[in-house]
Amino acid sequence: MYQNICYFALMCAIIEYMEQKTSHYSIKYPVTFVIFGITGDLARKKLLPSLWDLYHRGNIVKEYFSVIGFSRSSYTNEQFREYVRKILLQRDPSLDEAEVKNFSECFLYEAGDFLEKSFYENIKLCIRQRDTFFKTCATKIAYLAVAPEYYEKIFENIHSSGLLITCANEVSGLGRILVEKPFGKDVETARELDKKLGSLFKEEQIFRIDHYLAKETIQNILNFRFANHIFEPLWNKNHIESIEIRLAENFGVDGRGAFYDGVGALRDVGQNHILQMLATTIMQSPLEFSAEGIRTKRLEALDSFESVCAEKKTKECKQCIRAQYEGYREEEGVTKDSKTETYFKIYVKSSLSQWEGVSFLLESGKAMEKTETFIRVHFKQASFALLCPLQSSHGCANTLTFHIKPEEGISILFWAKKPGFSRDLDPHNLHFQYKEGMETHCIPDAYEYVLFEAIRGDQTLFPGTEEIRAQWEVIAPLLKHWEKEPLSTYKKGSNEIIE
Numbered sequence: 001m002y003q004n005i006c007y008f009a010l011m012c013a014i015i016e017y018m019e020q021k022t023s024h025y026s027i028k029y030p031v032t033f034v035i036f037g038i039t040g041d042l043a044r045k046k047l048l049p050s051l052w053d054l055y056h057r058g059n060i061v062k063e064y065f066s067v068i069g070f071s072r073s074s075y076t077n078e079q080f081r082e083y084v085r086k087i088l089l090q091r092d093p094s095l096d097e098a099e100v101k102n103f104s105e106c107f108l109y110e111a112g113d114f115l116e117k118s119f120y121e122n123i124k125l126c127i128r129q130r131d132t133f134f135k136t137c138a139t140k141i142a143y144l145a146v147a148p149e150y151y152e153k154i155f156e157n158i159h160s161s162g163l164l165i166t167c168a169n170e171v172s173g174l175g176r177i178l179v180e181k182p183f184g185k186d187v188e189t190a191r192e193l194d195k196k197l198g199s200l201f202k203e204e205q206i207f208r209i210d211h212y213l214a215k216e217t218i219q220n221i222l223n224f225r226f227a228n229h230i231f232e233p234l235w236n237k238n239h240i241e242s243i244e245i246r247l248a249e250n251f252g253v254d255g256r257g258a259f260y261d262g263v264g265a266l267r268d269v270g271q272n273h274i275l276q277m278l279a280t281t282i283m284q285s286p287l288e289f290s291a292e293g294i295r296t297k298r299l300e301a302l303d304s305f306e307s308v309c310a311e312k313k314t315k316e317c318k319q320c321i322r323a324q325y326e327g328y329r330e331e332e333g334v335t336k337d338s339k340t341e342t343y344f345k346i347y348v349k350s351s352l353s354q355w356e357g358v359s360f361l362l363e364s365g366k367a368m369e370k371t372e373t374f375i376r377v378h379f380k381q382a383s384f385a386l387l388c389p390l391q392s393s394h395g396c397a398n399t400l401t402f403h404i405k406p407e408e409g410i411s412i413l414f415w416a417k418k419p420g421f422s423r424d425l426d427p428h429n430l431h432f433q434y435k436e437g438m439e440t441h442c443i444p445d446a447y448e449y450v451l452f453e454a455i456r457g458d459q460t461l462f463p464g465t466e467e468i469r470a471q472w473e474v475i476a477p478l479l480k481h482w483e484k485e486p487l488s489t490y491k492k493g494s495n496e497i498i499e
């Protein structure tokens with residue numbers, strides 16, 4: 001009897017687990033991805049592992065999912081599936097080979113030139129084959145994991161070949177197009193690119209990727225702020241002194257010298273990831289938690305930013321820095337007299353009345369001492385100074401930090417009485433880490449969110465066209481100002497600016 005009860009309880013637990021694993025967030029309509037540049041770096045490091053993780057977790061299933069890889073290298077379907085298996089098993093040799101094989105069978109391959117329209121006809125045939133297999137018309141998603149110079153031509157070819165045209169039924173909806181950053185090089189090129197995209201596709205089909213918006217901690221900022229009443233009432237200029245965002249990496253350009261040299265740190269991560277992190281941190285509550293509601297408020301924040309680094313007289317402006325690490329010019333693909341910055345520190349202000357006078361420090365660098373990415377909110381010093389003498393350097397100020405790297409989490413610095421007979425105060429930390437109490441694979445990678453939300457057609461995590469425009473407008477005056485400014489240097493692996 002007891003055994004039967006245990007068995008029943010175990011079965012219930014397993015069924016519940018399987019349901020959670022496969023049904024709750026499982027896509028139950030056919031989807032076909034066409035990934036341009038499937039043999040490139042991004043696909044190898046991020047897209048294939050993320051698709052695998054979605055598959056392994058049951059969010060996408062073989063009956064409803066396929067990928068057509070498109071690149072220049074020549075592979076047969078079978079050779080390409082072998083390539084996919086190799087990448088996944090190299091990343092994690094403990095994977096179940098049979099499951100990996102099943103997954104690899106979702107892949108087809110087309111070799112060709114992105115610029116040549118005739119190859120798009122072959123892809124279309126492949127898509128039809130998949131529709132026949134699914135016995136219905138799948139949702140089509142094109143992912144551009146290629147160098148930006150190909151974008152325009154690929155947009156045109158996708159459009160003129162009708163690659164994303166899908167059956168007009170409710171499930172498959174409109175075909176979608178996913179575009180990686182960099183989105184343009186400045187206000188004008190971004191506007192041109194968007195004009196082109198907008199003339200060929202509808203805005204609801206276009207998913208511009210900023211993978212930082214998809215990071216678990218960044219997504220959580222809004223939940224954290226608006227679900228915990230102890231913070232939101234303090235979230236303004238009356239209680240917050242400044243906000244600091246730092247994205248530091250302890251490695252250099254990592255083989256991407258040729259790309260990076262024409263871009264620099266400000267365009268690479270400042271114009272997009274860091275501004276989006278700041279916008280998410282200070283934006284007002286959306287009227288509703290929908291893509292439109294959130295994107296509208298994010299845009300309002302982005303539109304309110306202005307860099308203070310070009311205003312020479314301000315105290316903050318004097319602290320703005322643009323620097324390059326020693327040895328950068330010897331990196332492969334980098335020009336010998338390069339003036340590209342690999343580090344920047346800038347200040348931004350917001351014209352929103354609730355943030356008047358609050359300073360936002362944004363900083364990022366390659367080849368720094370350590371890898372760390374965080375958003376730190378510095379609260380004002382305690383106004384009741386009896387316990388916390390004004391002469392103390394900290395003034396009992398609290399900080400709240402959203403940690404993104406190396407580990408995702410949140411911490412709060414607070415002050416408490418030192419044990420014993422004195423009234424002195426000590427700083428302490430309340431710390432939450434996602435990985436504690438959770439298996440790491442339970443936290444989806446940002447690219448899993450990017451792929452999954454694109455399948456679901458939810459644009460919340462993707463910046464709209466106006467957001468991209470606003471982002472470029474924040475940094476445009478700075479880029480111009482920097483043309484005449486000297487470039488400092490710093491030692492590789494250090495945070496110390498030399499000159």
Ligand code: BG6
Pocket residue numbers: 249268269373405
């Ligand atoms: C990319 C930049 O967008 O973001 C890279 O091009 C940078 O230079 C990367 O290293 C950082 O992303 P993550 O997710 O590794 O912190």
